[in-house]
Amino acid sequence: MGKLLVFSALLVAVCAQGGFEGDQVLRITLRDEEQASLVMSMEEQDHLQLDIWRSPLKTDLVMDVRVPRGSLQTFKVFLEHNGIQYSTMIEDLQVLIESEKAELERSTMVERTFTTFNYATYHTLSEIYTWMDDLVFAFPGLLQKLEIGTSFEGRALYVLKFSTGGRQRPAIWIDSGIHAREWVSPASAIWMANKIASDYGQEPFITSLLQRMDIYMEIVVNPDGYVYTHTKNRMWRKTRSVVPGGKCFGVDANRNFDAGFGGPGTSSNPCRETYHGPYANSESEVAAIVNFLQNNKNIKSFISIHSYSQLLMFPFGYKCVHPADYQELEGIAKSAVRSLTSMYGTRYKIGSICDAIYQASGGSIDWTYNQGIKYSFAFELRDTGRYGFMLPSREIIPTAKETWEAMKSIMESVGSRS
Amino acid sequence: MYSVLCLVSCFISLNGMSQGNNLEIPDINMKLRTEARAARQAASVAIHYLNYHHGSPHNVFQLHQLKKASLEIMVNEGRKYHLKFEVRNGRFSNVTKFCTAKVLFYKKSVPDTVLKCNFKDSDGFKEDYEFYLNLRKRMDPVVGYNIPDNFGFIAPETRPIWQLAIVSASYIMWQKSTEVMKYNMAQIQEVHQQIRTDEFLQFTYIVLLHEIPSQEIITCNMWVMWQPKQSPNVKYTCLPSPTESFSEESEFGRPEGME
Numbered sequence: 001m002g003k004l005l006v007f008s009a010l011l012v013a014v015c016a017q018g019g020f021e022g023d024q025v026l027r028i029t030l031r032d033e034e035q036a037s038l039v040m041s042m043e044e045q046d047h048l049q050l051d052i053w054r055s056p057l058k059t060d061l062v063m064d065v066r067v068p069r070g071s072l073q074t075f076k077v078f079l080e081h082n083g084i085q086y087s088t089m090i091e092d093l094q095v096l097i098e099s100e101k102a103e104l105e106r107s108t109m110v111e112r113t114f115t116t117f118n119y120a121t122y123h124t125l126s127e128i129y130t131w132m133d134d135l136v137f138a139f140p141g142l143l144q145k146l147e148i149g150t151s152f153e154g155r156a157l158y159v160l161k162f163s164t165g166g167r168q169r170p171a172i173w174i175d176s177g178i179h180a181r182e183w184v185s186p187a188s189a190i191w192m193a194n195k196i197a198s199d200y201g202q203e204p205f206i207t208s209l210l211q212r213m214d215i216y217m218e219i220v221v222n223p224d225g226y227v228y229t230h231t232k233n234r235m236w237r238k239t240r241s242v243v244p245g246g247k248c249f250g251v252d253a254n255r256n257f258d259a260g261f262g263g264p265g266t267s268s269n270p271c272r273e274t275y276h277g278p279y280a281n282s283e284s285e286v287a288a289i290v291n292f293l294q295n296n297k298n299i300k301s302f303i304s305i306h307s308y309s310q311l312l313m314f315p316f317g318y319k320c321v322h323p324a325d326y327q328e329l330e331g332i333a334k335s336a337v338r339s340l341t342s343m344y345g346t347r348y349k350i351g352s353i354c355d356a357i358y359q360a361s362g363g364s365i366d367w368t369y370n371q372g373i374k375y376s377f378a379f380e381l382r383d384t385g386r387y388g389f390m391l392p393s394r395e396i397i398p399t400a401k402e403t404w405e406a407m408k409s410i411m412e413s414v415g416s417r418s
Numbered sequence: 419m420y421s422v423l424c425l426v427s428c429f430i431s432l433n434g435m436s437q438g439n440n441l442e443i444p445d446i447n448m449k450l451r452t453e454a455r456a457a458r459q460a461a462s463v464a465i466h467y468l469n470y471h472h473g474s475p476h477n478v479f480q481l482h483q484l485k486k487a488s489l490e491i492m493v494n495e496g497r498k499y500h501l502k503f504e505v506r507n508g509r510f511s512n513v514t515k516f517c518t519a520k521v522l523f524y525k526k527s528v529p530d531t532v533l534k535c536n537f538k539d540s541d542g543f544k545e546d547y548e549f550y551l552n553l554r555k556r557m558d559p560v561v562g563y564n565i566p567d568n569f570g571f572i573a574p575e576t577r578p579i580w581q582l583a584i585v586s587a588s589y590i591m592w593q594k595s596t597e598v599m600k601y602n603m604a605q606i607q608e609v610h611q612q613i614r615t616d617e618f619l620q621f622t623y624i625v626l627l628h629e630i631p632s633q634e635i636i637t638c639n640m641w642v643m644w645q646p647k648q649s650p651n652v653k654y655t656c657l658p659s660p661t662e663s664f665s666e667e668s669e670f671g672r673p674e675g676m677e
Binding site: 121122229230234235237252265267272273274347349351355356357358359360384385386387388389390391392393395 | 453454455458462478480481483564566567568569570571572584598602603604605626628630631632633634635
């Protein structure tokens with residue numbers, strides 16, 4: 001195992017290449033500097049293609065050399081002729097590379113602690129659920145995992161609660177993953193959750209916020225749909241509920257809230273992507289959120305994360321009428337987007353849902369606004385259509401970072417008004 | 419072209435009016451906020467048109483900024499958007515080019531688009547030609563699935579194939595766009611090259627288009643013939659979109675006309 005560790009760093013570098021079949025790595029134990037310079041002179045002979053992995057030091061006359069298969073005979077004869085001691089560290093380099101690669105792949109699939117969690121890639125549901133437990137374990141004073149319900153297919157619905165105490169402090173709710181194919185949504189939320197947990201106690205803004213307010217984050221609102229995008233259909237959007245006697249599955253969870261339910265921008269056809277469902281809150285995933293909010297009347301802000309289009313929106317979607325608090329919400333959104341854009345220059349548009357994207361009824365933030373949660377916002381993250389839902393994983397962290405700037409701006413506005 | 423249209427519609431409206439309606443309904447022309455959804459929708463149509471006519475495996479344009487927009491409502495002729503916008507070639511280019519466009523929506527017709535941009539030849543011709551020569555040299559036809567993959571990854575050698583699909587699909591998306599329905603190419607499900615002996619490269623694609631606001635994913639078969647310095651020759655059939663019905667407009671709200 002120790003030997004593997006020593007070489008694994010080197011192997012990472014050579015991993016990208018193949019063609020080391022039959023090559024050996026020899027460990028040469030030199031008696032003195034004369035022997036060292038003899039071996040070095042062999043290294044200078046280009047046709048042998050000797051590759052020194054470890055050079056000798058005055059205090060440590062050991063050399064490790066990779067010898068291509070074709071040069072083995074010549075080099076070994078030279079060493080023996082000069083009475084230079086050596087041993088074979090690696091019998092066949094290619095064989096070792098293959099097995100090491102397999103080991104690395106296996107270990108990345110089993111992410112045991114959150115410190116090795118790769119935030120720059122998309123994860124499966126079970127990886128996310130494991131990460132959640134690891135995060136809570138790593139920040140026990142701050143974090144709790146709450147189970148708020150069960151999905152149609154029986155998966156637990158979890159909310160991370162960030163709290164430094166008190167009883168039902170004024171709180172901010174953030175959710176992601178309501179639409180299964182919008183992968184960058186939970187991916188960004190995961191990064192942000194880790195950011196909040198890590199920054200508490202280190203960074204003044206979040207530390208002071210968490211001393212007065214709680215944060216709730218539901219990372220995967222629609223776990224059934226999310227799993228389906230990994231296993232069957234990357235483009236799936238809805239839940240996976242069954243319509244009795246029907247041939248199509250699922251309801252658009254963001255058309256299932258009780259705000260203008262069944263109105264424009266939804267479909268009564270179960271086979272359509274914007275099917276609103278048989279009645280409001282028919283989806284257990286939606287009912288869980290509604291139920292949670294009804295038991296926590298101190299939530300001041302409700303923020304839902306989607307992709308794509310690069311928008312920051314507020315109510316209404318079900319009617320093309322500006323809410324009473326339009327000016328204030330527009331002001332907060334403008335400020336948030338300014339912070340977002342300052343990070344990498346990404347341009348966002350703001351507006352009410354109807355103005356910014358389209359008229360759509362039964363959306364979560366319309367319902368929450370009507371319940372009195374004034375600071376209700378919805379994000380549509382990167383990009384604007386070039387990759388769309390298939391946003392490259394290299395964009396996850398930049399997206400999360402810029403969104404976090406906007407999020408902090410909203411939290412600051414909400415915090416100062418709560 | 420427009421004078422012919424006017425001639426025809428003027429006749430029609432004249433006939434209609436002779437029934438006793440003596441009111442002259444003037445055409446309306448109004449400035450739009452560039453953030454207005456309708457303006458951005460019209461701009462997306464112009465971008466599809468631009469990509470189809472001037473795009474290539476190494477030239478794919480994106481809207482950088484919409485500078486000015488106005489709407490002309492022409493009785494019996496449709497709604498015409500006048501646009502001034504800046505475009506970027508590729509995602510990382512700092513250079514922007516200017517375009518003006520007139521996009522006319524009328525009932526179910528293809529949006530009638532007139533486009534003028536301040537550049538003649540797109541960059542990237544050298545790379546297009548290299549790509550073309552490389553493919554012409556190949557014995558085995560290109561085959562691909564799920565581009566980008568689920569993680570948004572595209573192998574570097576596959577990027578021109580993907581961009582050629584975007585440019586070709588822009589033809590479909592331009593044709594299908596309405597004041598309400600917007601499209602983006604979501605993914606190439608499959609691509610197969612057909613080796614030809616003439617100067618064209620030929621590909622059959624199955625592409626998935628994302629339709630907004632219905633949120634439907636439309637599957638289209640696309641046959642593309644291309645050679646450098648030319649727009650692709652595109653033939654397509656799309657599986658019927660679930661929203662293709664007369665009630666489509668009402669289901670998704672009226673197109674925005676007034677502020």
